[in-house]
Amino acid sequence: MPTDRDAIREEARQLLDTLVFTPFEHCQPLSREFDTIPARLGLYAFRHRSEGLLYVGKAKNLRDRLRGGHKVFLWGWLDLYNPDDVRIATVVINQWQRPGLSYELETIILQATNPPYNVKIPREI
Numbered sequence: 001m002p003t004d005r006d007a008i009r010e011e012a013r014q015l016l017d018t019l020v021f022t023p024f025e026h027c028q029p030l031s032r033e034f035d036t037i038p039a040r041l042g043l044y045a046f047r048h049r050s051e052g053l054l055y056v057g058k059a060k061n062l063r064d065r066l067r068g069g070h071k072v073f074l075w076g077w078l079d080l081y082n083p084d085d086v087r088i089a090t091v092v093i094n095q096w097q098r099p100g101l102s103y104e105l106e107t108i109i110l111q112a113t114n115p116p117y118n119v120k121i122p123r124e125i
Contacts, residue, residue, distance in 0.1 A: 012108035019045040019089045020053060027087035039063040042092040043106060046072045049085040055117035058106040062090050072117050
């Protein structure tokens, strides 16, 4: 019989698939305003065209999180990435009326992928 934890892990796997396997061309290019990024609760991933996942995070408002600046912009510049080779994949999530779900999903995804720009990976929940 599936448990609540199994359901969360399955949802995390599906969200991870969306973040990782959305074609690069369909991901959002970097911009100043991020007008095409939803202003909703969700997960986001910075992806490099050839190196894959760079960073995964969560935000109550995806657009505001990116407009407010992000360490990935600085680190990508320091690593001499061409901005045209970095894009953002997003996925809006539904909290299922459960506080903390986005944290649980982010933790499961980070543990599965260990992106290089995520400095601290949460311990297993």
